[in-house]
Amino acid sequence: MSKGAGRGCFHIFEHGMTMEASHRSTIELELMQAIAQDEFVLHYQPIIRTQEERISGYEALIRWNHPRRGLLSPDQFIPAAEEAGFIVELDRWVLKQACAEMANRDDELSISVNISALGLLRQDLPEFVRTTLADTGLTPGRLELEITETSRVSEAACLATLSQIRNMGVGIAIDDFGTGFASLSYLIDLPVTRIKLDRRFISGIVDSPRCLNIVSSALALARCLDIDVTAEGIENLQQFELLKAAGCKSVQGYFFGKPQRLDAMVPHHQSHGFNRAIM
């Protein structure tokens, strides 16, 4: 790692950089130590049912509570973890932790976990999911895996693992829908139960009729295929009202709540309805 303090010394973790082979083991070692020393934490962002404005579940989002660099966001270490192949282990830690934390609560809310494409190529993922559900006691129907559109998710190996996981009753969501792999054919091939509309589309709907048309078309497509939709990145009331009018049944974004520790949330049964965040 290079010399210096603050962000500067962290540049090898930044997105899009190719790492020297000699760096790989260092990063992998650091990530492994971080797991062992319990430095990763999960933040949870509420997912809201549009009609009732109530929480239907949470998305688990990882952060690294780094002893020297402070709280790191996923963009600062996920690319490196992917490159080192360590993402498979990291995602499994998240899955276990999130299922355990959610199973402990006395509500029936769902939990969504991001899984890197690399992990989907592993044949033992279904078994890991099955064991995790059994160990934590979480009902399979409360779990959803979020996968990002890449060319790799259309590989036969992914299809096989996803089908097995879907057959357990676990939901499969396509994350960042519309920004990734250009083909829609995975909607035929993969057992998809939800698409998550990327916030890029949502941020434009108030000012751009084109954006709103894209969102409406995606909603229509999902309706035809009997797939659920969650719109990501809702930051204001106008966006929410437009999405509601367009028939979007589920939303997520800073307007309703930023990702935070689960213990910082008001227990669902104690809150009547949902209070929008004050922006």
Ligand code: C2E
């Ligand atoms: P994502 O899965 O699409 O998650 C949504 C991201 O958008 C989160 O960023 C969330 O904090 C942010 N966000 C939510 N609402 C708003 C909003 O209203 N406005 C804005 N500007 N942003 C909003 P975060 O937590 O930094 O995560 C970034 C990405 O890192 C995630 O995107 C996901 O792809 C990846 N990631 C996070 N946790 C994990 C993990 O456990 N495993 C893997 N493989 N990837 C993860």
Ligand code: MG
């Ligand atoms: Mg996600």
Ligand code: MG
């Ligand atoms: Mg994602």
Ligand code: MG
């Ligand atoms: Mg997303």
